[in-house]
Amino acid sequence: MSKPRLQATYRLRVEPGQAAHRARLLAIEQSIEMPPEAVGDGRVLDEVLARVETVELQPDGRSLARLSIACETVCEDAGQLMNMLFGNCSLQPEVELVDVEVPPDLARAFGGPNQGIDGLRRLTGAHSRPLTCTALKPIGATAAQMAALCRAFAQAGIDIIKDDHGWANQGSNPFAARVAACQRTVLDANAAFGRRTLYAPSLFGTQAQMQRQIELARGLGVAAFLIAPMVCGVATLSALKREHHDVAFIAHPALGGACRIDPPALLGKLFRLFGADAVIFPNHGGRFSYDAKTCQDIARHNRAPWHGLRPALPVPAGGMSVERVPELKRDYGADCMLLIGGSLLIARDRLAERSRAFVAAVAEPTPA
Amino acid sequence: MSKPRLQATYRLRVEPGQAAHRARLLAIEQSIEMPPEAVGDGRVLDEVLARVETVELQPDGRSLARLSIACETVCEDAGQLMNMLFGNCSLQPEVELVDVEVPPDLARAFGGPNQGIDGLRRLTGAHSRPLTCTALKPIGATAAQMAALCRAFAQAGIDIIKDDHGWANQGSNPFAARVAACQRTVLDANAAFGRRTLYAPSLFGTQAQMQRQIELARGLGVAAFLIAPMVCGVATLSALKREHHDVAFIAHPALGGACRIDPPALLGKLFRLFGADAVIFPNHGGRFSYDAKTCQDIARHNRAPWHGLRPALPVPAGGMSVERVPELKRDYGADCMLLIGGSLLIARDRLAERSRAFVAAVAEPTPA
Numbered sequence: 061m062s063k064p065r066l067q068a069t070y071r072l073r074v075e076p077g078q079a080a081h082r083a084r085l086l087a088i089e090q091s092i093e094m095p096p097e098a099v100g101d102g103r104v105l106d107e108v109l110a111r112v113e114t115v116e117l118q119p120d121g122r123s124l125a126r127l128s129i130a131c132e133t134v135c136e137d138a139g140q141l142m143n144m145l146f147g148n149c150s151l152q153p154e155v156e157l158v159d160v161e162v163p164p165d166l167a168r169a170f171g172g173p174n175q176g177i178d179g180l181r182r183l184t185g186a187h188s189r190p191l192t193c194t195a196l197k198p199i200g201a202t203a204a205q206m207a208a209l210c211r212a213f214a215q216a217g218i219d220i221i222k223d224d225h226g227w228a229n230q231g232s233n234p235f236a237a238r239v240a241a242c243q244r245t246v247l248d249a250n251a252a253f254g255r256r257t258l259y260a261p262s263l264f265g266t267q268a269q270m271q272r273q274i275e276l277a278r279g280l281g282v283a284a285f286l287i288a289p290m291v292c293g294v295a296t297l298s299a300l301k302r303e304h305h306d307v308a309f310i311a312h313p314a315l316g317g318a319c320r321i322d323p324p325a326l327l328g329k330l331f332r333l334f335g336a337d338a339v340i341f342p343n344h345g346g347r348f349s350y351d352a353k354t355c356q357d358i359a360r361h362n363r364a365p366w367h368g369l370r371p372a373l374p375v376p377a378g379g380m381s382v383e384r385v386p387e388l389k390r391d392y393g394a395d396c397m398l399l400i401g402g403s404l405l406i407a408r409d410r411l412a413e414r415s416r417a418f419v420a421a422v423a424e425p426t427p428a
Numbered sequence: 429m430s431k432p433r434l435q436a437t438y439r440l441r442v443e444p445g446q447a448a449h450r451a452r453l454l455a456i457e458q459s460i461e462m463p464p465e466a467v468g469d470g471r472v473l474d475e476v477l478a479r480v481e482t483v484e485l486q487p488d489g490r491s492l493a494r495l496s497i498a499c500e501t502v503c504e505d506a507g508q509l510m511n512m513l514f515g516n517c518s519l520q521p522e523v524e525l526v527d528v529e530v531p532p533d534l535a536r537a538f539g540g541p542n543q544g545i546d547g548l549r550r551l552t553g554a555h556s557r558p559l560t561c562t563a564l565k566p567i568g569a570t571a572a573q574m575a576a577l578c579r580a581f582a583q584a585g586i587d588i589i590k591d592d593h594g595w596a597n598q599g600s601n602p603f604a605a606r607v608a609a610c611q612r613t614v615l616d617a618n619a620a621f622g623r624r625t626l627y628a629p630s631l632f633g634t635q636a637q638m639q640r641q642i643e644l645a646r647g648l649g650v651a652a653f654l655i656a657p658m659v660c661g662v663a664t665l666s667a668l669k670r671e672h673h674d675v676a677f678i679a680h681p682a683l684g685g686a687c688r689i690d691p692p693a694l695l696g697k698l699f700r701l702f703g704a705d706a707v708i709f710p711n712h713g714g715r716f717s718y719d720a721k722t723c724q725d726i727a728r729h730n731r732a733p734w735h736g737l738r739p740a741l742p743v744p745a746g747g748m749s750v751e752r753v754p755e756l757k758r759d760y761g762a763d764c765m766l767l768i769g770g771s772l773l774i775a776r777d778r779l780a781e782r783s784r785a786f787v788a789a790v791a792e793p794t795p796a
Contacts, residue, residue, distance in 0.1 A: 089715065092566030093592055094770035099566055101573065108568030133567055135596040137633050139659045147593065147659065147682030151710050151746075198460030198467055199501055200476030205469065224461055225515065228508040230500055265505050266667045267635040291507045291515065293661030299634045314515030342519050347457065378519075402462035 063107070064163030065128035068145050071156040071322075072123045079123035083112045086155060087127050089148050108133065124158065136169040138334045139295035158322045160329060167333065167367035174301055175308040175337040176370025177363070177395050183283055183308060184219040185256040189394050191219040192422050193375065194415070195401035196242065199226040203233050203241040209411070210242045213404075214249035214257040216415030220397065221246065222286045223262035225312045235261070235273060243280045260284035260310055267296045274304055284308040284337075290316035294334050301335030308337040310375070323354050328361025331372070338373035338397055343388070346379030352391075359392055373397050382414065385421035398422060431475070432531030433496035436513050439524040439690075440491045447491035451480045454523060455495050457516050476501065492526065504537040506702045507663035526690045528697060535701065535735035542669055543676040543705040544738025545731070545763050551651055551676060552587040553624040557762050559587040560790050561743060562783070563769035564610065567594040571601050571609040577779070578610045581772075582617035582625040584783030588765065589614065590654045591630035593680045603629070603641060611648045628652035628678055635664045642672055652676040652705075658684035662702050669703030676705040678743070691722050696729025699740070706741035706765055711756070714747030720759075727760055741765050750782065753789035766790060 068090070074082045091110035092099060099105055113126045134141045149155040162170075173179070181187055194213055196206050213221045221242070229235045239261045246259040261277055263270040263285050270292065274285060287309050289297045301309055311331045327341045339362055344352045359374035376388055377399035388398055400418055407414035436458070442450045459478035460467060467473055481494045502509045517523040530538075541547070549555055562581055564574050581589045589610070597603045607629045614627040629645055631638040631653050638660065642653060655677050657665045669677055679699045695709045707730055712720045727742035744756055745767035756766050768786055775782035 094565040098774035104568035140596040197462040200472035228503040295634045406466040
């Protein structure tokens with residue numbers, strides 16, 4: 061019996077008559093990376109060389125090629141999975157990674173989210189409605205300014221207050237000071253107003269640095285973190301979530317949108333596989349350009365049954381507003397988190413009011 | 429006196445009349461990420477908000493926008509530099525990162541290559557000619573098969589024998605066994621044939637894993653490593669080179685080619701800035717699609733005087749052959765490393781002969 065293999069689907073922008081040949085070259089590129097006729101070892105040709113399973117011409121004239129890739133090449137390492145899926149062919153503009161399917165054993169080896177949707181609901185106490193989320197902006201603000209925002213957002217009852225993804229260790233407001241101020245403020249507000257708001261700081265740097273950031277923050281009771289897997293490397297997310305079982309990781313798509321990996325494959329599947337509990341993506345109609353179907357596909361992959369991995373919480377974001385909450389609830393249902401940032405902050409003096417309106421709009425029953 | 433700022437140049441695929449407006453939105457996206465009118469703190473607007481310095485219409489109808497970005501947002505962290513340069517706007521298909529310039533202080537803070545061209549020449553004893561490099565393929569081979577290749581390549585006098593970038597910790601040939609076998613073989617061959625060939629294993633996984641891999645390999649005398657910065661995260665390269673001053677890091681472009689960052693900016697400048705001693709890139713006329721000018725620009729940025737950083741060694745690769753050596757020498761001069769992999773291996777029984785031909789072709793004086 062042959063061993064289970066990874067299935068990777070690629071879109072090839074080549075003449076239809078060239079598609080089968082191009083797919084064979086791709087199978088070589090993404091596995092043995094040398095002429096098969098120069099390989100003397102039969103096992104390598106039979107098992108390690110990627111196989112072209114199907115090549116299908118699409119109505120738009122491009123072709124979809126499905127390759128099967130040996131799991132032994134992936135070594136249960138997240139970075140290596142990205143490498144085998146799209147390492148070299150990312151450099152070939154006629155190739156796009158469309159989809160990926162992993163065998164159950166490999167899915168279990170990565171393990172997916174520790175918390176997932178249920179865990180995030182447990183941590184925030186938010187049940188049977190979308191979670192609410194906002195961002196602490198702008199970078200450059202002082203810890204006191206951020207704490208004031210935290211207090212207003214927590215009082216309003218927003219579930220998760222995250223650092224903007226541009227926060228790292230700015231000299232004017234370093235990680236340790238910022239996290240201490242924000243977390244203390246959120247805990248105080250939770251006690252004062254009966255909330256269960258979470259503060260999620262943004263992780264930066266290397267795995268070792270993130271490890272120290274998590275330890276420092278966990279000491280203060282922080283239970284959720286923002287991480288950009290394409291900036292820090294997907295293996296870093298994978299390692300951190302293996303070590304920290306009782307916190308949630310919210311994945312940010314920075315540096316990830318333009319890699320010619322279809323967003324549903326990258327943000328819908330791969331980030332979840334590596335352990336993201338919630339996945340932020342740019343919703344249609346905002347500052348970014350994904351269309352409605354792409355966004356629905358991301359959310360569907362985040363939540364679909366998949367080898368027993370916990371579902372991840374889809375987080376449509378990127379220029380959303382309180383006015384769009386009903387539409388977002390219709391589009392994504394209850395199992396999502398709505399992230400509104402700048403559109404709350406622009407209310408300035410009316411920030412608290414606008415934040416309450418956000419919370420109320422999400423809590424309101426959706427008209428049928 | 430205002431503080432020195434990063435300069436980032438973007439190509440905007442928008443109507444000429446929209447370019448100035450689009451550039452202003454980009455400046456917001458890549459800094460404060462919220463409406464400026466909602467920012468109350470004057471310092472943030474004056475210093476932290478990115479500035480549009482110039483917008484220039486190009487003959488092709490696109491526009492080049494140069495933005496200046498506050499260094500305080502970067503925090504001397506490599507991942508955060510990528511984030512501020514191209515984090516969110518990587519998700520906006522009309523935006524491409526074309527070029528980046530950093531102030532001297534930031535360049536010194538990152539520090540660039542530890543070895544650079546001079547260090548690689550010292551390590552290999554290869555002076556006043558291009559260095560030679562080949563790759564151990566295919567993944568799936570046994571340690572004994574790889575050792576046999578190592579012996580033939582070292583005997584032929586190839587300067588650097590690197591793992592193929594698909595090598596990680598494959599169960600059939602794990603890192604520790606592979607590195608021990610290859611390094612011992614290369615050392616033995618060096619002693620027997622009077623060579624100074626280096627073996628460069630491929631690093632995989634997280635920073636912590638790579639740290640252990642480097643320690644293990646250094647214990648065996650390994651002095652060069654292959655690393656894919658866009659897979660592991662650029663901060664990992666930056667951290668490893670800060671810790672290991674006396675080894676060389678050869679950067680592989682996997683997952684890095686398709687990010688709409690112009691290759692000369694990513695492979696020419698940023699990889700060098702973060703510490704790559706040698707930078708592999710897909711040369712024109714091979715399996716990849718960069719044109720000749722792009723390749724020349726990569727090599728030029730690798731080697732140009734830049735804030736006192738050591739020059740990095742450009743490594744044209746990706747389907748090169750012995751027959752192209754004279755052309756490659758004309759194109760890139762002596763300060764480069766020529767990487768030929770599959771085209772040696774396809775000689776099979778005549779591998780040693782073909783490897784010697786490679787070495788001889790590189791050593792031969794270039795016709796004027």
